[in-house]
Amino acid sequence: MTNSPGRAEKLSSSAGSVVYDADVLVLGGGPAGTWAAISAAEQGARVVLADKGFCGTSGATAAAGTGVWYVDPVPERREAAMASREKLGGYLQDRRWMARVLDRTYAQSNQLADWGYPYPDDDDGRPQRNSLQGPEYMRLMRKRTKQAGVTILDHSPALELLVDGNGVVAGAAGLRRQKGDRWVVNAKAVVIATGGCAFLSKTLGSNVLTGDGYLLAAEAGAEFTSMEFSNAYAISPAFGSVTKTLFYSWASFTDEQGSVIPGASSKGGRSVIARALRKGPVYAQLDQADAATQRHMRASQPNFFLPFDRTGIDPFTQRFPITLRLEGTVRGTGGLRIIDDSCATTVPGLYAAGDAATRELICGGFTGGGSHNAAWAMSSGYWAGHGAAEFARQLGTTIGRQAFRRGAVGLRSGNGRPLQGGALARSVQDEVFPYELNYFREAGRLGESLARLDALWLDASTADAPSEQELLRGREAAAMLATARWMYRSALARQESRGMHRRDDYPGQDDRYLHFVTTGGLDEVWTSARPLASAQYAEAAE
Amino acid sequence: MIEVIDTEHCTACDICVSVCPTNVFDKTDGIPRIARQSDCQTCFLCELYCPEDALFVSPFADAPQTVDVAALKEATLLGSYRRAVGWVEESRHLRAADRSYRLFGH
Numbered sequence: 001m002t003n004s005p006g007r008a009e010k011l012s013s014s015a016g017s018v019v020y021d022a023d024v025l026v027l028g029g030g031p032a033g034t035w036a037a038i039s040a041a042e043q044g045a046r047v048v049l050a051d052k053g054f055c056g057t058s059g060a061t062a063a064a065g066t067g068v069w070y071v072d073p074v075p076e077r078r079e080a081a082m083a084s085r086e087k088l089g090g091y092l093q094d095r096r097w098m099a100r101v102l103d104r105t106y107a108q109s110n111q112l113a114d115w116g117y118p119y120p121d122d123d124d125g126r127p128q129r130n131s132l133q134g135p136e137y138m139r140l141m142r143k144r145t146k147q148a149g150v151t152i153l154d155h156s157p158a159l160e161l162l163v164d165g166n167g168v169v170a171g172a173a174g175l176r177r178q179k180g181d182r183w184v185v186n187a188k189a190v191v192i193a194t195g196g197c198a199f200l201s202k203t204l205g206s207n208v209l210t211g212d213g214y215l216l217a218a219e220a221g222a223e224f225t226s227m228e229f230s231n232a233y234a235i236s237p238a239f240g241s242v243t244k245t246l247f248y249s250w251a252s253f254t255d256e257q258g259s260v261i262p263g264a265s266s267k268g269g270r271s272v273i274a275r276a277l278r279k280g281p282v283y284a285q286l287d288q289a290d291a292a293t294q295r296h297m298r299a300s301q302p303n304f305f306l307p308f309d310r311t312g313i314d315p316f317t318q319r320f321p322i323t324l325r326l327e328g329t330v331r332g333t334g335g336l337r338i339i340d341d342s343c344a345t346t347v348p349g350l351y352a353a354g355d356a357a358t359r360e361l362i363c364g365g366f367t368g369g370g371s372h373n374a375a376w377a378m379s380s381g382y383w384a385g386h387g388a389a390e391f392a393r394q395l396g397t398t399i400g401r402q403a404f405r406r407g408a409v410g411l412r413s414g415n416g417r418p419l420q421g422g423a424l425a426r427s428v429q430d431e432v433f434p435y436e437l438n439y440f441r442e443a444g445r446l447g448e449s450l451a452r453l454d455a456l457w458l459d460a461s462t463a464d465a466p467s468e469q470e471l472l473r474g475r476e477a478a479a480m481l482a483t484a485r486w487m488y489r490s491a492l493a494r495q496e497s498r499g500m501h502r503r504d505d506y507p508g509q510d511d512r513y514l515h516f517v518t519t520g521g522l523d524e525v526w527t528s529a530r531p532l533a534s535a536q537y538a539e540a541a542e
Numbered sequence: 543m544i545e546v547i548d549t550e551h552c553t554a555c556d557i558c559v560s561v562c563p564t565n566v567f568d569k570t571d572g573i574p575r576i577a578r579q580s581d582c583q584t585c586f587l588c589e590l591y592c593p594e595d596a597l598f599v600s601p602f603a604d605a606p607q608t609v610d611v612a613a614l615k616e617a618t619l620l621g622s623y624r625r626a627v628g629w630v631e632e633s634r635h636l637r638a639a640d641r642s643y644r645l646f647g648h
Contacts, residue, residue, distance in 0.1 A: 052563075053562070053563030053564060053565065054560055054561045054562065054563055056561065057561050057562070057563045057585070057587040057591070058563040059563070062563070062585075062587065063583075063585035063586065063587055065640070065642065067642060067646060118637040118638040119638065119640075120638045120639065120640050120641070120643075121638075122643065128640075128642075128643040130642070130643055130646065131640050131642035131643060131646075133627065133637075133640055135587065135590055135627060135629075136627070136637060154560065155560075155565060177565060178559070178565065202583055202584065202603045202604070204583075204584075204585060205563075205583065205585045205587075206583070207563075207564055207581075207583035208563050208564060208583075237601075239601065239602050239603065239604070240584065240601045240602065240603050241583060241584035241585065241601075241603040242584075242601075246645065246646075246648075247645075249648045250648070292644075293644075293645070295641075296641035296642075296644045296645055297645065299636070299639040299640065299641045300639070300640050300641045300642045300645060301642075302623060302626035302627050303586060303623065303627075305626075306586060306599075306601055306623060307601035309619075309622070310600065310601045310619065311601060
């Protein structure tokens with residue numbers, strides 16, 4: 001039996017700010033955040049969840065449909081599911097983590113079914129649980145989060161972490177952007193579930209994902225890993241936001257004249273599409289989908305058809321222009337480094353879940369789709385919430401504890417010039433969107449880009465805080481900038497091609513790089529090599 | 543991007559103001575205002591949550607469009623996404639219509 005959780009306590013709401021006292025604060029209200037909040041509340045913790053947007057619609061999942069890495073607990077099927085991914089991921093995965101994520105995802109999915117998620121049955125009446133409709137899933141998760149006694153703060157982006165004199169995380173502070181004031185949550189543990197960073201590329205549902213949680217965690221000293229695996233691009237209609245790369249496996253790809261582009265494909269041929277897009281427009285047509293497949297697509301993913309139905313295009317019989325939108329670390333595998341089974345980070349009291357955390361443990365250097373990321377969100381959310389609640393319990397009373405604000409860039413007074421978030425965000429996009437910089441990487445181009453990014457950082461980190469209305473935009477842009485610098489430093493450090501990371505100057509996989517790249521730092525960005533868990537076990541056995 | 547709040551059907555319930563993840567709408571004394579259209583990420587979720595089918599999101603993510611509301615109504619495009627995912631009474635069965643399991647592994 002778990003304790004019936006008390007609610008987080010609202011301490012005061014003096015002019016200009018509201019203060020809460022909680023055991024666990026969860027930042028981010030997507031799948032990982034809601035699972036973390038529910039899990040912490042089930043442990044008896046008093047929980048606050050703060051979302052930048054609206055818990056239930058925020059994030060990459062809510063707007064989309066997602067596969068889920070749900071595999072029946074049959075040993076041969078589990079083995080095949082793990083083995084099938086190892087080559088794609090560049091052999092960086094950890095079997096122990098894959099197995100525990102498969103177990104946990106199975107349990108969480110079945111929990112969703114018990115909560116009433118409308119999973120379909122197949123023609124033989126067997127329930128099918130390897131796909132979730134984002135709006136339906138996240139509407140249910142919001143409801144269950146509230147029912148668990150969690151206090152949800154919507155439209156309440158976090159700006160910075162609070163840390164005590166011993167370096168232990170003590171909460172966070174942020175904005176209530178629809179009320180025009182501030183919030184502070186004093187908490188004994190914090191879960192970062194703010195998603196990855198897609199650099200405002202308008203890939204579906206991802207414009208809330210600007211790496212905000214990375215920045216505030218880095219300011220408290222957190223480390224990152226696998227940030228070189230951050231150059232996933234998704235196919236969408238050139239004019240639209242709906243990315244559903246799976247459906248393009250039934251597509252043919254043609255150039256302006258209508259000639260088929262040799263080698264172009266959604267799987268294994270997306271780099272060909274990127275190269276073709278540098279020369280001119282590329283068109284797709286889903287002409288390989290038969291009538292039954294077309295019906296299944298319509299039933300499974302109604303949002304995929306909105307751009308077509310609303311512009312009078314039949315995607316099965318007509319060509320339409322496509323583009324590739326950067327998904328960055330949302331569909332990459334890099335993120336906050338976690339150091340144990342409870343998804344603790346290197347900062348005491350700070351936990352990470354979902355796309356904000358690295359997915360290297362189950363995906364290595366490639367994810368390819370929602371499936372593994374969705375499984376990771378459920379699993380890591382569950383573990384991080386549990387771990388944070390346990391940390392809070394062991395910490396005991398914190399009355400009288402002093403907390404210090406750790407935010408810096410865009411929040412303090414500087415050289416008299418306010419941080420220009422909008423302009424900075426565009427400058428960062430100019431470094432991470434171009435295929436010749438990010439998709440196809442090379443030492444010279446990466447180095448030049450880093451020099452420009454470092455100069456932007458010097459400028460941003462010495463700027464004044466912008467006005468209250470521009471504060472969030474400034475912090476978002478600074479987070480994008482920090483993310484880009486970790487990405488490219490890590491990309492320089494990996495002098496090979498592996499997973500999604502491809503180097504024009506090192507096109508092959510090189511076993512001297514069969515390790516993880518750790519990175520961190522803000523004014524000075526550093527990288528270091530870290531052995532795989534399997535290598536550590538081997539050493540210990542010797 | 544969000545283009546239309548249909549004044550004929552909007553009841554000023556302000557649900558769109560709450561649910562928009564990128565905070566595009568502002569409350570007013572009457573019906574909400576599209577205050578920051580360029581922040582719209584074209585996720586269509588405001589449309590999905592609008593109980594009156596009063597909103598229309600144009601599929602063009604990067605540029606505003608001129609939209610003819612009468613033509614949208616004529617083409618029954620208002621509320622079409624809600625009906626397609628089963629978030630209205632008459633199509634509730636579609637909530638469990640997901641056939642992704644037939645598409646994976648292609």
